[in-house]
Amino acid sequence: MIGNAADLVIVHLYPDLLMSYGDRGNVLTLVRRAEWRGFSVRVIGVARREQLPTTIDLILIGGGSDRIQGLVGNDLAGRGRELAELVGGNTVILGVCAGYQLLGHRYVGVDGGEVRGLGLLDVTTTAGATRIVGRVSTRASFDNRSFDVSGFENHAGRTFLGAGVSPLCSVPKGKGNNGVDGTEGAVNGSVVGTYLHGPMLPTAPAFADALLVRALARATGGAPLRPLDDSIEEAAELSERTRHRKQLTSRGLTRTSTWANWGRAHRLPPRERSSSRAAPTDGHAAGSSVALRLPA
């Protein structure tokens, strides 16, 4: 928008590359929640080699495979100074999964290859031999408040936090940033990184609004936002939290799976077997064990 920006300008970085886990849902949530309150919103997708607009209130960087991360790494590193200046001007940045890793100092892949990050979060990531996979329901701390959040993590990276950031959430051992220290995600001022997709914001309306309050500061001066009816979002989050808790107690707490484990797990009818709520399944594929479990 020339000289007449929308109330909220969202930049979705590399929308066609870093997009592997419903990242679009986070964008859509922020857009709708601003629109429902009468704000005008503009979303700008910025691909490799494309210029950033001059006014940006919020930047979203999503998830992607190691290969894709390598493809955007150079382009992103070249934007380091520009993005640091934006953060100085209070632009909100949310990085999810690969996007989170790239907000840190660097990402060292399985093959030892290093992708330089933006250094906007004091975190460093090294790929582990196993992936941390599974549901997470916890609380996120941001702007001195805390919010219910639920999501799904799936990453090989082990991220360790430096002194310059606070963890976004706390999680059981085996989950989160590195599976060891019980932290998930990282925050420094208006820069937020998390491994939780799901995507996270659609069922975390209060957290989405906290990001919006900051992002809309240019239009509102940071005033609180008019409440919306979030009953559908909250019910979904609560239901996921409740199911998740039940599954934790019936399955044991953690689920850090390796590729080799998958092979084993999928030769036997897996976890759902013991759950009376779950429909019959055969691990991955199909009707096989269904025949055994259907009532005669």
Add this chain to the structure above:
Amino acid sequence: MSHWGSGSSLPGMIAEAVSPGFIRRRARLYASVALVSGTNGKTTTSSMLRAILDGAGASTVGNESGANLRQGIATSLLRVPVATALAVLEVDEATLTNVMPELEPRVLVLTNVFRDQMDRFGEVERVIELLERSCDLLPEDATILANVDDPLLWPALEHRDPVGFGIRLLQAPASVPSMRVETEVCSRCGEPLVYTSRTFAHLGVAGCSGCSWRSAEPTYVGTITERGGLRLVTLEVAGERLTLPTGGVHNAYNAIAAIAAADQLGVSMSQAVQTLRSFQPRFGRAEQVQVGGRSVWLALMKNPGAAHVLIDEIADDPRVGSVVVSVNDAAADGHDISWIWDVDFERLVRAGLPLVPSGKRVGDVAVRLKYTGGSVEPQHPDPLDAITAALAVCPSDRSPVVLATYTAMLSVRKAFGGQVASLADAPV
């Protein structure tokens, strides 16, 4: 034949336990073994291939119920075959390398690669790698038949001289995809792919904007001449007209893959086309059921790729009057349902179709549909309740469509009792 009776894992597991080397020995008893793998279309392609081979007088065995892990495959091989029998097996992408040396197939069909069960595979690149590695384990004289329209899959196999099959559209699709399912970058150099034509999602004829890579020409090609929603699709193959009684571009792909494989196994394309004219869909692949005198369509929505092709068909179909979106998150569905945000439900809203959220993740489906900006019908976790609600808001001259993930589809079918099976089993 019953959908439920033909394939369980336990008998195969026992056979392998008491008789090591069972799969290898049994596979040797077949005149030929054909394997079908890839993300979408395994079940339909292999059951089409079996129908063609059976129609040509061969005797076939297969795992049509979809039990495509090692034990399911062993179970499929339990029956001692007659001398000229052929085995047509669909194989899970991760199981392929495991069973390939024992099965020594003559033909390997690779359908496509989509994001699917990422909680299991981690990254889509991992699936491509698995398929590529499985090709290394093929016997020397085996043929790789692969989807030439899949620019993620094809380049990974190119150096192994695969034979390509593809689909062309006589008319361009009604709408350009509004969202990407896969990252559309060149497998060689990582620059964006540019499409000259697209069938659905990332499938089509593409070239790289950065290097010289381009889609190859298909050896086997089907040209779609008419689309009839979920009801039918008409394509031209080798100068013959084939109307499939199950709609969607994806089924055109399944058909051309099956025809290509049959040709490799010695059944003429015209004979294959003849058989497929009366092919009946299986397990929620666009089945029709009757509820209180009204029709309801069932369509399996396994992953975002499958969702895209289904939405392509139903959004512009004047016979569709409402849609149930039923999402479960059991292992067979994938625990991670974030992909529902990459599905263009907005297109159904623009088409004016009422949407009913359902399934174990009904709450998340409701949130997804709310953020389309359209109105959302009340939530019904139970599939039968959801169908009843969808019928109530569906004009009487139209039919509801149920889009359901794998185990959600199991619940729907269970709710209908024997009706679906008996309908599919009836000779047509």
